[in-house]
Amino acid sequence: MLINLSDVLSEQHKTVDETVCMDMDFIQLKAGKFPIIRKEPVHVTVNHMKDKELRIHAETKVSVVIPCDRCLADVEQEFDFNFTRMVDLSTTDAELREGFDESDYIDGYYLDVDKMLYNEILIGWPTKVLCSEDCKGICNVCGQNLNEGSCDCEDTGLDPRMSVVRDLFKNFKEV
16 A cells, blocks of 8 residues: 655655555565454554655554464464654665654655555564464474374384493483
8 A cells, every 4th residue: 555745855844644454465575474363453553754854654463374383273363553653755765864764765756655564563573483382383203283283104213323422321320
């Protein structure tokens, strides 16, 4: 969704205060495609500060389905956004001053709300997603989800490369 910023950047410097719908239906990353299952309308306020400096404030909630890192079950991850960004349209992203943010989501006189939210989702993306703290994961032989039940696979929990160390402990074990 694009918001026209010409009123803010004109001589009158009117504030833009709009509530728009997010157009994204999924998040595309190198790790895969993650569906957005819930999204609230985005409330965006853009104020002129001085010259070509703008203050952008946005609020919304987005829920994305991400697989559990241990068992691959779907986990709903909610992102609650309430952020303010300061941008200076007279400088490039390479010349940013302290206190200002990148403005790659502003093209000419238009603010791309979806691109701005995509950047915020990337910043807030969790490093580890678990369906529960005590998730047992999957069997590394047959792929059975161990949270749903055990499998009949032989326990291959011991790494064969550690057999020399295991033999040392067996041979020198004090009884």
